[in-house]
Amino acid sequence: MATSLKCLLRSGKEAAAAPAVGDANRDLAAIQVTVRDALNQALDEELERDERVFLLGEEVAQYDGAYKMGFTGIAVGAAMAGLRPICEFMTFNFSMQAIDQVINSAAKTYYMSAGQQPVPIVFRGPNGASAGVAAQHSQCFAAWYAHCPGLKVVSPWNAEDARGLLKTAIRDDNPVVFLENELMYGVPFEMSEESLSKDFTIPIGKAKIERQGAHITLVSHSRMVGHCLDAAAVLAKEGIDCEVINLRTIRPLDVECIEGSVMKTNHLVTVEGGWPQFGVGAEICARVMEGSAFNYLDAPVTRVTGVDIPMPYAKILEDNSVPQIKDIIFSVKKTLGV
């Protein structure tokens, strides 16, 4: 019984046809990998690397089920007793039902026990807006989870982020909330040979400057990073040089990276898919004000966010509920006063 349960939990999703990443292809400089494949490969490798790692959740392995609070609690209990579960939510909206287990049973336990009881667990799943799934399935939970001490919260953008951060999250001895994005799953990215190696990890808590620039800093996470880069390309033609920071981690926030950039460009725009109030951008504003970069600002920080409404269904309404590239361009120009 034990062995068959093990197999059930460790078999992962039905192996989708993944590109042959290895052997001959390693000779090529880079290879195209979708975010979905990057995640699956990382999962496979980590499952193999450590016996204690296993998958649990809705529609994983062969198990069809939707018992959110129950299986989240079971995952946390297993982590307390020496295993390293990866608990998957079909979307993070469902995690709201199980959020008590994430916060009160996972995040706080190491502290409450004064270091006696670690909880090495990863909660992963798609977060934020998707396409046509309407209000109850489109909320961004970055701000909710990042509010809580005891959790690490990461939000990868591209395939390299997904792979490196997931490996780090699984190897971390603490509860990590891993916010993916459904619309990014199918997007291919070039991955270097180094990033395809088995022990490629990206440190939690370190942002990445995706594009160097001199005039203004754009800070973002997840899918919006791509939007920022697209906006930067358009603005470059008009002579505006944007620096684009990919946060990679929401908690702990890499304030140093943001401050360093602001001290260079003197202008800051935050871009996120989530709602504005008490959100990621709000936190960045507060932190920049409290720190050394404040005196370098030539203008107040601008936040570009999702519209402050439940997500509508009709395509035209949905499209206008999240930041578009034109919104970012507009905000950059306003911040620069041009």
Next chain:
Amino acid sequence: MKTMLAIISNALCRITGKNAGAQTVSELLVDLSEYVNLTSPQAAAPAAPTARRLPPKPPPASAAHLVSTQTGRPDGPGARVVVSRSLSDFTPQATFDIKKCDLHSLEAGPPEKAELTREQGLQYYHTMQMVRRMELKADQLYKQKIIRGFCHLYDGQEACAAGIEAAINPSDHLITAYRAHGYTYTRGVSVKEILAELTGRKGGVAKGKGGSMHMYAPHFYGGNGIVGAQVPLGAGIALACQYQGNNQICVTLYGDGAANQGQLFETFNMAALWKLPCVFICENNKYGMGTSVERASASTDYYKRGDFIPGLRVDGMDVLCVREATKFAADHCRAGKGPIIMELQTYRYHGHSMSDPGVSYRTREEIQEVRSKSDPISMLKERMLGANMASVEEFKEIDIEIRKEVEESAQFATSDPEPPLEELCNHIFSNSPPLEVRGTNPWSKLKSVS
């Protein structure tokens, strides 16, 4: 004091018809209790043991370890009456009838007889009495405002914790809700560390950072504040046991108040599907906070609520009954048959917590009746005395020893310093490099280490 004892002794002799000076005061008191039993209306007697009760014999003159009997010479506070007897006087082992368990989806249940050795009996007594005194001490400290916040006391339910621990191994796992002090003790944490945690000192088992509901030990996962949340956790621990193939089980406790929660039924489903080695135990103390079970549940047969999971209903005031039922349940799990539910019918003397006097939803008479007829500690003691497995003096010795330990622990708990402020931010993350934590204002940068 000397004259006082003489007066008492004489009075007792007159009542019981014994010769003055022929017996110690304690022996006279025992005879008095027998006399009272004979002359008062029949009360519900505990199950008669198979060995007949004999009156205690006077100490043999040849016994090497005779301690002075003190009918007239007390020294020190409270006359300590000690009579030493050789161990060959006592019955080393006896078999007792225990109540039959109600069964759900089970062909057979635990045995209806329990064997008890003298050593076991004294050990169970010691455990239960220690928990009792510890909880009463906590009550006292709370009223003195030395303990604050939440304090959910366990007195009355000691047979559950003691009986369960007697039936499982230290390598098995246990998780419970917030009425957890008793289990913290039975799972190996000292009274000193428990009380110091309640008073929020650095010598507490969680260094003062957890408090009443968050105490942990190896293979003991607390102490959980959110009603019902510990049940899926317990199944997860059982999953880990099965996954690791270590033949261990997890005992997962919850109360009648939590028994209607949705997450329990989600958990039952998965535990049954995957045949997790989990013993789910409902401690039914008849009240969920202030709501009686009749007012709270459409079905109060908590042992049947697992539906497709077999269950048994157990007399939770009898430590032997609890032990036998838990053994049965543990064997069931270890045999790979999947989870099982036990309902322990028990009672708490205190209210739900220290802020609940506990008499607005139940009568004082009800509490008193349970105390006099079903107290777990008295039941065990009377059984053992009845079977001549120990003496009154021995129990008294144990009581004194326990009282001393609890007193010393309380002393420690009130004098130990609070945790240093440097500890404030530690233990956020395990095995991580030190990090900076924002204090109450932007200039306050605090340090956190693992």
